Amino acid sequence: MLEKLASQSQALDRALAGEELSLKDGVEIMEYDNLHILGAAADLARRRLVGESVTFAASYYMNYTNVCAASCQMCAFYRKGGEEDAYTLTPTQIEARVADAKRMGATEVHIVGGFHPDLQLDYYEEMMRTIKKEHPELNIKAFTAAEIFFLSKLTKTSVKEILTRLKEAGLDSMPGGGAELFHPDARNQIVRGKCTGQEWLDTIEQAHNLGIKSNVTMLYGHIEKPEHVVDHLIKVRELQKRTGGFLTIIPLKFSLDNTELEKGGNVSQECSSVYDIKVIALSRLMLAGVLDNISVYWVALGKKLAQVALANGGNDLVGTAFSEEIYRAAGKPTGSSLDELAGMVKEIGRIPIQRNTHFGTVRTF
């Protein structure tokens, strides 16, 4: 039945036959107006590839500084350093935060920050060692490829040496932030002072080659065109074929409040829920068989829409996001217990599984 209905779209037919989708196919899918059929195709692919479980990690988010040399138009988080609420955590504060993470039952700490213009590599190495000394079992998922690239330029040290030293100090994996959209036509309108898409990809490829696995994000719902989203997914797919180093893709809905894109009138409202679901479904179909974890970031979508996204191609909820400050800066509530996330999954008839950073099972519910 599904195959017959979907035959109105050649691209969806190809997706259902398990073929790799081109840029043209992806754009056709983004412009396809029957969300029911698109969602059903993505859900079928999800079922075939990863089954009925929905995973999530017990994650503690720590933003070590909000001081940033860049000033991206889509960011509500950064400060220049002189403001009352500008901050940089000291090693003692980091120790206290990580003790909090352990008390909350986190298995990973997710650490990102701004591009601090004064912090040198030893600050980051000490951070890694401080955490590992007290909590060697915690997975340290730290520093976006954009932060690593900035640090490389700041310290005039190669990306490879920085990653090697951080790994020796305790870095286990990397988050997927800073990817935004790789295509320069979109990227140049939303970031200012951040690496190019190609530089992000080159940096993460080096991390993968050193055995550091990572996530990858995709920021959508601002000024982009369909081809920019599809181009991003194709670049992720090509890199994944070379390294196998991505653990999951996390499409991130652009959050409008307090950003320059909002203040400058470039974006006046957040994208529709229909667009959110299309992006999740498209991600599933474009990456099928190459990167099979499609994450739904409930913090950005809200819990109810996140459930719908799980029924349209998603299979992961990212995590508990204890203490998330970046989305909070843009007006979103954050933090959720494992039981709440498990409840969300059970409500839609799927199987909740707490996972570790590398998608191994920690606990079933």
Ligand code: SF4
């Ligand atoms: S998105 Fe990151 S790099 Fe850009 S201004 Fe915000 S904190 Fe800085």
